[in-house]
Amino acid sequence: MNQNKSADNVFKILVAVLAASALIILLITGYTLLSGSLPVLERFGLSFFTGTQWNPVEGREVFGALPYLLGTLVTSAIALLIGVPLSLGIAIFLVEMAPRAVRVPVSYFVDILAAVPSVIYGLWGLFVLRYWLVDYIETPLSTYLGWIPVFSGTPYGLDVFTAGVILAIMIIPTISSVSREVIKAVPNSIREGAYSIGATRWEVIRNWVLSYGKSGLFGAVILGLGRAIGETMAVTMVIGNTVGPAAIPTSLFKGSQTMSSLIANGFLEATPASLELPAYIGVGLLLLLLSLSINVLAEIMVSRVLKVKGGAVE
Amino acid sequence: MNNKIILAIVAIAVVVAGVFGYMYFFSPQTSQAQVTLTGSGATFPYPLLDTMIKQYQTQKTNVQINYQSIGSGGGIAALEGKTVDFAASDAPLGAADMAKAPGTLHIPETIGAVTLAYSLPNIPTGLHLTGSVIADIFSGKVTMWNDPEIQGLNSNVTLPAKNILIVHRSDGSGTTFIFTGYLTISSDVWKNAIGQGKTVAWPVGIGANGNTGVASVVQGTQYTIGYVELAYASQNKMTVAAIQNPAGNWILPTLNTIQIAVQSGASKGLPTGSGDWSSVNLLNAPDAQAYPIVSFTYLLVYKELNVIPGMTQTKATALVQFLWWVVHDGQGNAPPLAYVQLPANVVKIDEASISSITFNGQAVPTS
Numbered sequence: 001m002n003q004n005k006s007a008d009n010v011f012k013i014l015v016a017v018l019a020a021s022a023l024i025i026l027l028i029t030g031y032t033l034l035s036g037s038l039p040v041l042e043r044f045g046l047s048f049f050t051g052t053q054w055n056p057v058e059g060r061e062v063f064g065a066l067p068y069l070l071g072t073l074v075t076s077a078i079a080l081l082i083g084v085p086l087s088l089g090i091a092i093f094l095v096e097m098a099p100r101a102v103r104v105p106v107s108y109f110v111d112i113l114a115a116v117p118s119v120i121y122g123l124w125g126l127f128v129l130r131y132w133l134v135d136y137i138e139t140p141l142s143t144y145l146g147w148i149p150v151f152s153g154t155p156y157g158l159d160v161f162t163a164g165v166i167l168a169i170m171i172i173p174t175i176s177s178v179s180r181e182v183i184k185a186v187p188n189s190i191r192e193g194a195y196s197i198g199a200t201r202w203e204v205i206r207n208w209v210l211s212y213g214k215s216g217l218f219g220a221v222i223l224g225l226g227r228a229i230g231e232t233m234a235v236t237m238v239i240g241n242t243v244g245p246a247a248i249p250t251s252l253f254k255g256s257q258t259m260s261s262l263i264a265n266g267f268l269e270a271t272p273a274s275l276e277l278p279a280y281i282g283v284g285l286l287l288l289l290l291s292l293s294i295n296v297l298a299e300i301m302v303s304r305v306l307k308v309k310g311g312a313v314e
Numbered sequence: 315m316n317n318k319i320i321l322a323i324v325a326i327a328v329v330v331a332g333v334f335g336y337m338y339f340f341s342p343q344t345s346q347a348q349v350t351l352t353g354s355g356a357t358f359p360y361p362l363l364d365t366m367i368k369q370y371q372t373q374k375t376n377v378q379i380n381y382q383s384i385g386s387g388g389g390i391a392a393l394e395g396k397t398v399d400f401a402a403s404d405a406p407l408g409a410a411d412m413a414k415a416p417g418t419l420h421i422p423e424t425i426g427a428v429t430l431a432y433s434l435p436n437i438p439t440g441l442h443l444t445g446s447v448i449a450d451i452f453s454g455k456v457t458m459w460n461d462p463e464i465q466g467l468n469s470n471v472t473l474p475a476k477n478i479l480i481v482h483r484s485d486g487s488g489t490t491f492i493f494t495g496y497l498t499i500s501s502d503v504w505k506n507a508i509g510q511g512k513t514v515a516w517p518v519g520i521g522a523n524g525n526t527g528v529a530s531v532v533q534g535t536q537y538t539i540g541y542v543e544l545a546y547a548s549q550n551k552m553t554v555a556a557i558q559n560p561a562g563n564w565i566l567p568t569l570n571t572i573q574i575a576v577q578s579g580a581s582k583g584l585p586t587g588s589g590d591w592s593s594v595n596l597l598n599a600p601d602a603q604a605y606p607i608v609s610f611t612y613l614l615v616y617k618e619l620n621v622i623p624g625m626t627q628t629k630a631t632a633l634v635q636f637l638w639w640v641v642h643d644g645q646g647n648a649p650p651l652a653y654v655q656l657p658a659n660v661v662k663i664d665e666a667s668i669s670s671i672t673f674n675g676q677a678v679p680t681s
Contacts, residue, residue, distance in 0.1 A: 056486075057511035058408065126530060156479055156535055158520050241484030241521025243513075255520040261484075265523065268357075268385030269486025269512045272394060273410035276513075277387070 030288065037282030040275050048282055052245045056266070056276040063279040065286055067247035071160070071256040072290070074249040075235065076228040078164025079171055083228075084221055086168070087175035092205055094176075095183040107180065114173035122237035125166040130157030130238060133165065138253055153253040158240040161252040166234050171224035178223060182216030183209060215302045222298040229260075229291060236261035259287045349632040354382040355389020355402030357524075358488050358543065359424050359611050362653045363402065366644040370636060377632050386488060386512070393418065393614055396622050399633050401614040404488020405512065406591035417617045419587040419667045422610035423640055425596075425654040427572045428493045429547040429607075430555040431532050432539040434459065434474065442467040442564050443555040445500025445598075445606065451539065452480055452497065453504055454518035459537060467558075474537065480519025481531045481540030486512040489525065492609040493541045496597050544572065545652035561602040568605075569654055575604035577657040584660070587667025588617055610660075613637065619673045630673035637668050638680040 040063055041048060051064020090110060094103050138155030145151045153159075186209050194204040210217065240255020249256040257265075263280050270276040360383035367379045381402075384392075389401035394414045406420055430443060447463050450456040456463050460473040483490045491512045497504040508514050522528045525546040532540045533550060544567050547554050556564040565571050579596030596608045615637065616622060619630045641664040645655045656664070671678050 053515065055515040056513050057509040057515070060509060126527075127534070131534070154477060154479075156520065158522070158531065236484065236523055237527070241523070242516070242519075243521070244515045244517075246517065257484075257521075265485045265521070266513050267387075267486075269387045269488075271387055271408070271411065271512070272391040273408070273414055 030285075033281055033285040033288060037278050037285050040278040040282045043275065048279075049286065052248060054244045054247075054262075054279075056270070056274070056279070058271075058274065061275045061279075063275065063282070065259070065283050067243075067245065067249075068257050068259045068262045068283060069286060069290070071239070071247060071249050072229055072258040072260070072287070074160055074256070075163045075167055075239070075258055076225055078161065078252075079167030079228040080221065080225060082165060082168035083171045083175060083224060087172050087220075087224070088179055088210075088217070090172070090176040091179035091183055092209075094180055096201070096205060096209070107177070110173050110176055112173075113169075114177070118170065118231060118234045119237075121166055121170055122234035125162060125234060125238040126158075129166065130162050133157055133162050137161075142253055149250065150252050152251045155253040156240075158238055158255060159251075159253050160239065160249045160256045163235045163239040163256075163258070164252075166238055167228045167231060170231060170234060171227050174227055175220045175224040178220035179213075179217050182213040182220060185216070186212045218298070218302055222294070225294060226291065229294070230287070232258075232260040232264045236264050241265060259283050259290075263287075348376055348378055349629050350378045350380065351399045351629065351633050351636065352380045352382075352397075353389075353400040353402065353613075354384050354392045354398050355614070356386045356404045356488060356611060357383040358404050358426055359402055359653075361545075362424055362648060362651055365647045365651060366640055369647065370639055370644065374632075374635075377636065379636065385486070387486065390415070390614070393616075399615070399619075399622060399625075399629070400637070402612065403614055404609075404611045405491045406594060406610075406612060407614065408592050412590070412592075415614075415616070417588065417621070418614050419617050419671065420585075420589075420591040421587060421613040421615065421637060421641070421664050421667050422656065422660055423613045423664075424611055424645075424648060424656065425572060425576050425608060426488060426492055426611050427544040427567050427575075427605060427608045427654065428489055428496070428541050429544055429552070429567045430539060430557065431529065431542050431547050431552040432555065433532050433536055433553070435536060437471055437473070437553070439553045439556075440564075440566060441471075441553075441555045442558065444558045445496060448557075449497040449501030449504040451478060452482070452516075452519070453501075453507065454480075455503070476537040479535060479538040480516075481528050481538055482516050482519050482521055483525075483528060483541075484521030484523050487524075488512065488609075488611060489541065489543055490514065492597075492607060495595060495609070496607045499595075499597055544569075544654075548652050557606050559602070559604055559606045560598050560600060561604075563602055565603065565605045567607075569649060569652070571603055571605040572608050572654045573657055574601050575599040575606070575608040576610075576654065577601070577659060578604050579608065580657065580660050580663075584663050587663065587670060613640070615671065617671055618675070619671060619678070625673065627673060630671075630678050634668060634671050634678040634680055637671075638665075641665070641668070 044063060048063055048065060050066055052066050053062040053064050055062045094107055134155050134157040141151045142155050190208050190212055191204055194208045235258050239257060239261055241257050241261060242255040247257045263283055267280045270280055363381050367381060371377060386403040386405060389403055390411055392398040393401040407418060430448060432441060450463060457478060458475060459478055460475045465473050494510045494514050498510045522531045525542045528540040528542050529546050529550045529552060532538045533552065554567060556566045559565050576596055578601035579599035584594060585591055598606045619625045641656060641661055648655045669680055
């Protein structure tokens with residue numbers, strides 16, 4: 001008994017240390033990024049976050065991260081716009097409608113999509129998908145709707161739109177498999193109750209199942225968003241990698257660049273003694289801040305808004 | 315309870331056995347007196363360096379060489395941190411980095427040449443371009459293929475009335491450094507607005523990752539133009555431009571025209587290995603048959619090797635002998651891989667640099 005008690009204490013300390021390590025890693029990362037980017041933050045101050053010029057050439061250094069912040073937000077938004085309805089559709093179909101013989105293999109294949117390395121998606125995007133998008137979506141849209149600013153420009157397939165579509169495909173397995181579990185966890189008594197008062201299947205799913213699982217589904221979307229924001233390789237290969245003011249995503253069919261692709265592109269060859277390296281580290285800091293604030297916002301939304309409004313007990 | 319203790323002991327035993335087993339089987343110390351040299355840096359010479367290292371290791375079985383192609387910037391940082399025995403960089407060290415790594419020798423080990431590759435239907439290799447026209451295209455001044463500036467140089471073909479899609483490197487790269495250096499000496503507008511760098515503020519065009527990325531976009535999309543290393547252009551059988559050199563001739567990039575450029579560019583005079591290489595360029599070499607966009611890539615090594623922690627006489631000797639071999643016998647690996655061999659006058663300079671390397675003040679034998 002006594003021995004078990006002390007083993008218990010050891011275990012307690014051990015897991016406390018392990019849990020603390022997550023926090024420590026985050027703090028060390030934040031500190032490293034902050035101290036590494038200090039030279040560029042001191043030199044440019046706030047204009048590092050609001051400026052649009054990016055020039056590492058010796059003697060003309062200017063660094064402004066705004067276009068890449070916008071690039072990240074716009075591509076992630078496109079990814080969510082396309083990816084979320086698709087993922088929810090997959091999840092609802094698999095849980096609520098599909099017969100077992102379909103559900104098991106399809107679930108399996110959706111999960112496998114998550115295991116495909118991002119560079120494979122990037123290569124496929126570069127060699128296959130971009131031509132499809134140019135031929136069947138971008139060219140018609142820019143020909144007939146080119147007067148709308150977001151469809152302007154000559155489409156080459158290496159642009160914000162292709163990056164968004166690739167990201168959408170990449171976040172589908174994440175969002176759909178988490179939402180599948182969420183929907184599965186909705187008690188059958190809820191469904192039975194709804195059917196018993198005469199609701200159709202569509203009504204049951206919309207008004208009861210999705211409503212009950214709201215916060216879980218929101219969590220799934222945030223997970224997907226997290227992947228979209230941080231994704232580097234696949235985006236770098238298809239986004240067109242423009243720099244400076246040209247990277248501000250004003251049209252779907254223009255090249256741009258995300259924060260992570262900017263870092264991936266420039267970091268390796270950045271001259272150590274120049275301001276260029278601190279500038280990339282500064283973009284890393286901005287990326288970390290963006291991810292953190294999205295997660296905090298999501299946390300707040302889940303706890304304040306969704307739980308109360310959904311009326312569902314967690 | 316007993317079972318748990320036994321389990322724990324077994325687990326620890328397995329881990330310990332694993333660690334020792336690993337050390338026994340994989341540690342270089344266990345086989346006969348091994349020397350391990352490490353280097354890191356540029357990706358451009360990596361295929362050549364890798365082939366050279368493999369070949370060298372079959373001749374000198376006691377020398378193990380690890381080269382990590384992490385990029386020139388990373389290689390220079392490692393050199394300054396003294397965590398590697400040698401580094402490789404596509405661009406020479408500037409004043410700031412030279413101050414952080416005093417006493418660094420520049421040893422040109424191979425040559426890079428930049429080709430202008432394009433994709434135009436029915437127009438084969440050999441489109442005529444000049445430096446100033448290329449600068450006008452890449453700065454966005456010339457936007458159509460049939461612009462008089464381009465059409466005027468190519469009276470034998472009819473160029474299409476299509477927009478030019480410009481493809482540049484998105485990653486920082488020695489290739490961009492050479493190319494923008496050429497544009498800088500060819501056009502004052504370029505020099506004043508953009509300048510030379512491994513990454514520059516491109517006003518137009520889209521960026522693709524690596525030589526492979528640029529090659530793939532140019533080949534996969536019509537009416538494009540981009541710049542790629544010679545090796546990639548020839549491997550991918552891309553259509554490339556003939557560039558006008560200072561003698562007025564239209565020169566296609568080939569191993570021959572590039573070697574001529576190095577030979578004639580180097581004859582203008584090069585610094586010694588320990589000198590300042592930051593202003594060295596082989597661009598616009600004077601020979602009538604020289605291709606104009608050519609540059610060295612360098613191995614960087616400290617002149618006095620005792621500054622590197624853990625350096626020994628054996629290691630220093632192995633490093634110096636390896637460098638000597640790279641600029642001599644190792645050069646035979648270059649042509650099959652579409653790299654250019656160092657001409658004799660550059661090998662001479664390298665010989666002097668490598669012989670000047672010392673360890674604790676003593677010269678190190680080169681063979």
